[in-house]
Amino acid sequence: xxxxxxxxxxxxxxxxxxxxxxxxxxxxxxxxxxxxxxxxxxxxxxxxxxxxxxxxxxxxxxxxxxxxxxxxxxxxxxxxxxxxxxxxxxxxxxxxxxxxxx
Amino acid sequence: xxxxxxxxxxxxxxxxxxxxxxxxxxxxxxxxxxxxxxxxxxxxxxxxxxxxxxxxxxxxxxxxxxxxxxxxxxxxxxxxxxxxxxxxxxxxxxxxxxxxxxxxxxxxxxxxxxxxxxxxxx
Numbered sequence: 001x002x003x004x005x006x007x008x009x010x011x012x013x014x015x016x017x018x019x020x021x022x023x024x025x026x027x028x029x030x031x032x033x034x035x036x037x038x039x040x041x042x043x044x045x046x047x048x049x050x051x052x053x054x055x056x057x058x059x060x061x062x063x064x065x066x067x068x069x070x071x072x073x074x075x076x077x078x079x080x081x082x083x084x085x086x087x088x089x090x091x092x093x094x095x096x097x098x099x100x101x102x
Numbered sequence: 103x104x105x106x107x108x109x110x111x112x113x114x115x116x117x118x119x120x121x122x123x124x125x126x127x128x129x130x131x132x133x134x135x136x137x138x139x140x141x142x143x144x145x146x147x148x149x150x151x152x153x154x155x156x157x158x159x160x161x162x163x164x165x166x167x168x169x170x171x172x173x174x175x176x177x178x179x180x181x182x183x184x185x186x187x188x189x190x191x192x193x194x195x196x197x198x199x200x201x202x203x204x205x206x207x208x209x210x211x212x213x214x215x216x217x218x219x220x221x222x223x224x
Contacts (some may be wrong), residue, residue: 030173035211042214045210049208
């Protein structure tokens with residue numbers, strides 16, 4: 001399975017709604033998860049099983065999708081949300097989407 | 103709290119091996135699989151392999167087969183990752199990451215160790 005993410009990067013303002021797409025090369029029974037990575041920090045699990053919010057993660061993060069198309073949504077972007085986001089299915093990670101400040 | 107603490111940064115010459123440790127605490131060590139993931143400079147995340155600390159069975163990505171060894175020590179709740187025949191392309195931050203749910207493989211990794219920078223340079 002290969003994963004693609006779009007866009008590869010985006011610029012957004014505080015308070016914006018951000019949507020990141022992840023597409024799998026084929027449909028799979030494996031769940032999709034999402035991670036946030038900041039420079040010099042360990043990755044952080046945000047979403048597992050496609051739409052389950054990991055404990056401690058703000059509710060402005062949500063995940064959805066099925067089959068081959070999945071989405072991570074951040075409502076009302078906060079300063080601490082500027083980071084790179086990776087989707088993952090099985091042992092494959094997507095190439096990442098960098099969210100930076102407009 | 104659940105915590106993974108990795109060993110410190112390493113500098114190795116091409117052709118050498120490196121061994122990184124990951125000490126777990128705050129949970130039942132043998133009930134959660136452990137993964138190894140790396141991130142080369144400016145690159146994305148790359149899954150390397152998985153170990154079942156209970157018994158030590160392992161599986162690795164095809165590109166690392168033959169030069170990746172993962173072991174566990176239940177007496178110290180520590181897993182180890184050894185990568186041999188290093189080249190400059192192995193320069194990366196190496197992470198251990200716990201499988202979130204016990205006694206299962208869902209590829210939900212939480213938490214992660216703090217990372218270990220391995221630099222391969224002559």
